[in-house]
Amino acid sequence: MIESLDPGTLYPFGGAALFALGLHGLIRRRHLILRILAVNIMGSGVFMVFLGIAARGDAPPDPVAQALTLTGIVVAVSATAFALALTVHLARLTGHAVLLPGPLRTHRGNRPEDP
Amino acid sequence: MIADLLTAVLVLAGLVFFAAGTLGLLRFPDVYTRLHALTKADNLGLGLVVLGLMPQADGPAMILKLVLIWVLVLAAGATAAHMVAQRTWTHGEFERRE
Amino acid sequence: MNAALLAFDVVLLAGLLGVAWRCLASTDLFRAVVLFITFGLLLAIAWVRLEAPDIALAEAAIGAGITGALLLVTLERLKHIMNPHRGDAGPSPPPDPVASDTGNADAEARDARDPGAGNVALSCAPTPARGRWSAVAVSGGLALLLMATLATQDHGPGLQPAVAAHMDVSGVDHGITAVLLNFRAWDTLLELAMVLLAGLGAWSLGRHDALPARPAPGPVLPGAVRLLLPVAIVTGVYLLWAGSHAPGGAFQAGAVLGAAGILMSLARPHSLPDPDPRLLRIGVTAGALLFLALGLWGLFAGPALLTWPRNLAYPLILIIETGATLSIALTLVALFVGGRSPREDA
Numbered sequence: 001m002i003e004s005l006d007p008g009t010l011y012p013f014g015g016a017a018l019f020a021l022g023l024h025g026l027i028r029r030r031h032l033i034l035r036i037l038a039v040n041i042m043g044s045g046v047f048m049v050f051l052g053i054a055a056r057g058d059a060p061p062d063p064v065a066q067a068l069t070l071t072g073i074v075v076a077v078s079a080t081a082f083a084l085a086l087t088v089h090l091a092r093l094t095g096h097a098v099l100l101p102g103p104l105r106t107h108r109g110n111r112p113e114d115p
Numbered sequence: 116m117i118a119d120l121l122t123a124v125l126v127l128a129g130l131v132f133f134a135a136g137t138l139g140l141l142r143f144p145d146v147y148t149r150l151h152a153l154t155k156a157d158n159l160g161l162g163l164v165v166l167g168l169m170p171q172a173d174g175p176a177m178i179l180k181l182v183l184i185w186v187l188v189l190a191a192g193a194t195a196a197h198m199v200a201q202r203t204w205t206h207g208e209f210e211r212r213e
Numbered sequence: 214m215n216a217a218l219l220a221f222d223v224v225l226l227a228g229l230l231g232v233a234w235r236c237l238a239s240t241d242l243f244r245a246v247v248l249f250i251t252f253g254l255l256l257a258i259a260w261v262r263l264e265a266p267d268i269a270l271a272e273a274a275i276g277a278g279i280t281g282a283l284l285l286v287t288l289e290r291l292k293h294i295m296n297p298h299r300g301d302a303g304p305s306p307p308p309d310p311v312a313s314d315t316g317n318a319d320a321e322a323r324d325a326r327d328p329g330a331g332n333v334a335l336s337c338a339p340t341p342a343r344g345r346w347s348a349v350a351v352s353g354g355l356a357l358l359l360m361a362t363l364a365t366q367d368h369g370p371g372l373q374p375a376v377a378a379h380m381d382v383s384g385v386d387h388g389i390t391a392v393l394l395n396f397r398a399w400d401t402l403l404e405l406a407m408v409l410l411a412g413l414g415a416w417s418l419g420r421h422d423a424l425p426a427r428p429a430p431g432p433v434l435p436g437a438v439r440l441l442l443p444v445a446i447v448t449g450v451y452l453l454w455a456g457s458h459a460p461g462g463a464f465q466a467g468a469v470l471g472a473a474g475i476l477m478s479l480a481r482p483h484s485l486p487d488p489d490p491r492l493l494r495i496g497v498t499a500g501a502l503l504f505l506a507l508g509l510w511g512l513f514a515g516p517a518l519l520t521w522p523r524n525l526a527y528p529l530i531l532i533i534e535t536g537a538t539l540s541i542a543l544t545l546v547a548l549f550v551g552g553r554s555p556r557e558d559a
Contacts, residue, residue, distance in 0.1 A: 005219055007262055012363045014226040014259075018233060020356030025237030027348045031337040033242050033287065037249050040280070041233050044256055047268070049363065054371060055263040062371035063388035066265050067397065070389065071404045073268070074464050074541065077275045077283075078411035081548035084287040085415040088551070091294045187444065194437035201431065 008056030015048030032087045032097045036080055043076045118170035125167025132160030146203045154196045161188055222262060229255050242291075242335040246284040253277030266460040267389050270452070274468035279545055282475050286549060288335055384526025386458040393462065394530045398519040402508065405501040405537055412497055412544040415551060438480040445473035453538050457527065463500075463534040467541025474546035497547065500540030504533050 022042030026035055047069045054065035091097045139152020165185045172178045232255060236248035253276040260269035376388050376396065383391035393401050449470040456462030507529055508519035515522045521529045 005222075007222055008368075010219075010222050010226065011259065011263055013360050014229065016356050016359035016363060017226075017230055019359065020352040021230060021233050021237065023355060024348055024352035027351065028340045028345070029237060029337065030340065031242065033284070033291075034237060034239075034245060034337060037245060037284075038237055040249070041237065041252070044252070044276075048256075048259065048263075049359075051260060051263045051265050051268060053363075053366070055265070056368050057370065059370060059373055060377075060388075061264045062373045063376050063392050064372040064397065066268055067389045067392035068400065069265070069268050070271055070393065070462075070464055071400055073271050073275055075404055075407045077280050077545070078408045078548075080280055081283050081545075082411040082414045084283055085418055085548070085551060088287060088290045088294070089418045091291050095295060097291055097295075183444075187441070190437055190440055194433055197431075197433045 006056075008052055011052030011055070012049045015045045015050075015052060018042070018045030018048060021045075030098050032083075032090070032099065036083050036087070039083075040076060040080060043072065047072060121170050122167045125163050129160040129163030129167060132156045132163065136160065147200060150196045150200055154192050158189055158192060161185060225255065225259055225262065229259065238339075240337055240339050242288055242337060246281065246288060249284065250277050250281035253280065267462065267465070270460060270465045271468060274465060274472060278472050279468060279475065279549075282472075282479075283549055286551075290551075292335055382523050382526075384521065384523070384530055385456075387456060387460070387462075389460075390456045390462050390530070390534075394533060395521065395526060398504075398508065401537075402501065402504050402519065405504060405540065408541055408544050409498060409501050412547055415548050434480050438476055442473055442477060445469055445476070449473070449538070449542070453534055456534060457531070463537040464541065466534075467538040468545070470538065470542035471545030471549075474542060475549045478546065478550060493543065493547070496543045497540055500533075500537035503536035507533060 019042050022038045022040075022045060025038035025041065029035060029038065050065050050069050050072075051061070054062035087097050133156070136153045136156030139156065140149050143149045143152055162185055165181045168181055169178050172181065229252065232248055232252045236245050236252060239245040239248065253272060256276060257269045257273040260266075260272055373388075376392060379396065380386070380388065380391060383395045385391050385394070449466045452461040452469060453463060453466035454461075456466070507521075511520045511522075512518040
């Protein structure tokens with residue numbers, strides 16, 4: 001029983017759970033910073049599934065999956081940085097960092113409640 | 116064998132200090148006492164862990180790297196603790212709103 | 214031993230899930246960001262357990278360190294934008310990026326009078342309960358589907374044997390570097406293009422406002438930076454060089470150097486020289502352009518696009534990695550500082 005729960009089995013499940021948790025946060029939270037964090041957590045879940053599968057078995061782990069994950073981490077930080085820059089820009093235009101339904105209002109008169 | 120025993124004893128002793136520091140972080144009432152507990156205990160704990168890992172190192176280069184890690188964490192930890200304390204002194208404690 | 218490791222794995226995974234949950238459920242953005250940084254550090258430990266030291270290095274430097282710094286500086290900017298003059302009730306225009314020095318002074322005075330006042334802008338009310346169960350159903354159902362797929366999947370050997378069989382033609386001795394810069398160089402080129410694109414995108418959003426960070430009074434931070442900066446540069450170059458035979462490489466090196474640059478811009482924001490825009494552009498694009506140029510050269514001189522002649526593979530990979538390190542580090546610092554330099558508009 002214990003032998004069958006090696007990291008290669010356990011961590012992909014954890015990764016799947018992290019992905020779902022991030023997705024839940026992405027659906028439920030409205031603030032853009034929290035949404036960016038949620039997407040990052042989803043990405044971490046994907047990386048965990050990848051690396052967990054790569055580490056299965058007794059052979060050394062699969063270097064292709066590890067290299068792609070490394071690529072993914074750098075892409076994730078670039079995308080996060082760009083998303084944060086867009087968030088700051090949106091806040092500068094509208095006065096809040098929340099995506100609201102309807103057309104973008106750029107005046108700061110009626111500041112809506114953060115849902 | 117002796118090396119392994121030394122490693123086990125030192126690393127365990129280090130972990131005790133880490134646990135004590137973490138306990139202080141959780142239980143102490145304000146920022147200053149928390150910093151006091153955390154930085155002192157963790158620096159000592161990390162020192163013991165590094166000392167404990169030295170018998171397992173492959174050669175002098177590895178030992179030097181371990182010492183370098185310890186020195187860097189000491190420097191970074193001291194700086195960060197100082198800045199947190201300074202910020203708290205000038206701006207007040209971080210509000211808890213939950 | 215096995216049971217102890219299993220217990221460690223379970224505790225680590227539970228900790229990761231718990232920290233992620235608390236992070237996303239937080240009503241306080243600052244708390245969420247700090248929990249996210251914690252999450253990144255725990256993730257680095259998980260990568261070590263999965264025998265991926267390269268990824269652990271990158272996660273600790275990029276995922277926890279640089280992403281955390283970017284998030285914190287964004288929070289500071291948001292606080293500044295949403296709360297320019299706390300106390301007057303009416304709406305006020307967004308702060309002029311050029312004149313934000315005075316805004317900083319205002320913010321500082323306000324913070325000193327009323328500690329934690331600026332943090333009001335950084336809260337997010339809890340989500341209303343409406344629609345909670347459908348969201349739980351969607352994400353929980355997806356998790357169960359994913360887990361079922363993973364449980365029924367075959368345990369294949371993966372691509373490890375193929376990589377091991379071709380290591381002698383790759384020019385390097387470390388499998389991941391061989392994959393990144395030789396076997397699947399195409400991915401890495403596109404990744405550098407992605408980093409470049411993110412930098413250009415952030416620049417296209419306008420002029421850069423002064424960093425909201427104020428230099429900390431006292432000699433401690435500048436002293437520590439003076440001590441840490443040379444060590445960071447040596448570590449970055451060492452990681453770059455070590456990537457050919459051990460965990461390390463261009464991304465980790467770029468992240469460490471980028472972190473050094475961020476530390477410097479935080480510690481002494483006013484002493485940073487404004488870089489020559491032309492040089493900065495060359496530096497930011499160097500990685501992708503060098504990679505592409507050498508890849509095209511491989512098309513004519515070597516076997517195919519983005520492949521290297523066997524005897525030249527090692528020096529070519531080292532050149533490309535140096536360019537990539539430089540570009541990644543510069544782009545990360547530029548993304549942290551945010552926006553174009555004011556000198557460009559002059």
